[in-house]
Amino acid sequence: MAAPAISITYELHPPPGTSAPQNCTSTKDHEFIVQSLGAAEDTLKNYYEGLRQAIAQAKGTLGEELTAWRDAVGSGEQSKEVKVKKGEDEEELDEDEE
Template sequence: MSPNITLTYELNPPHGITAEGLGTTKTHELPVSAGNCSLKAYYQSVREAIAKGKELVGEDLTIWRDAVGNREQSKELKSPIKTKEDVEEYENEEDENEEDE
């Protein structure tokens, strides 16, 4: 059995969202060459497996991002600044914090 790098992730998308054949949990097995090679070649193989894993997970997450779309934006907190007085108070607090440094 050759060594592998295993990448597993679990996502929690908003209820009712699905992505083109992707489950919310996925595992990628990436082989690492461990034959009778030098340490330099072995670690190069490790680097390549990690880079491939990063690429695969990135592709999966892009599909999920596109599937979720704007539904995640509703989770963002709204700005507490609502009036001109709030803005002035916020700016005064920033000025006081800069003076303390």
């Protein structure tokens, strides 16, 4: 029987012109093995401890990779956000609510 594992796959579609971060690709597969820790008499407890550790490892690894991609995309995405200026009517409504 194969060891239990957490499998995660992602495929990113960064904006055109975005340079890939160092040691990163836009498509990635990960597998985090759930290690059973300790003695056999505490099997369920050990399984969940191993599962917790595998989840923490997955969270850390993906967090680092996706943060690198977020930083690579950087301010290019911020320039796409449209800031809507409030009209006079909206400003009056805001004042009335206070």
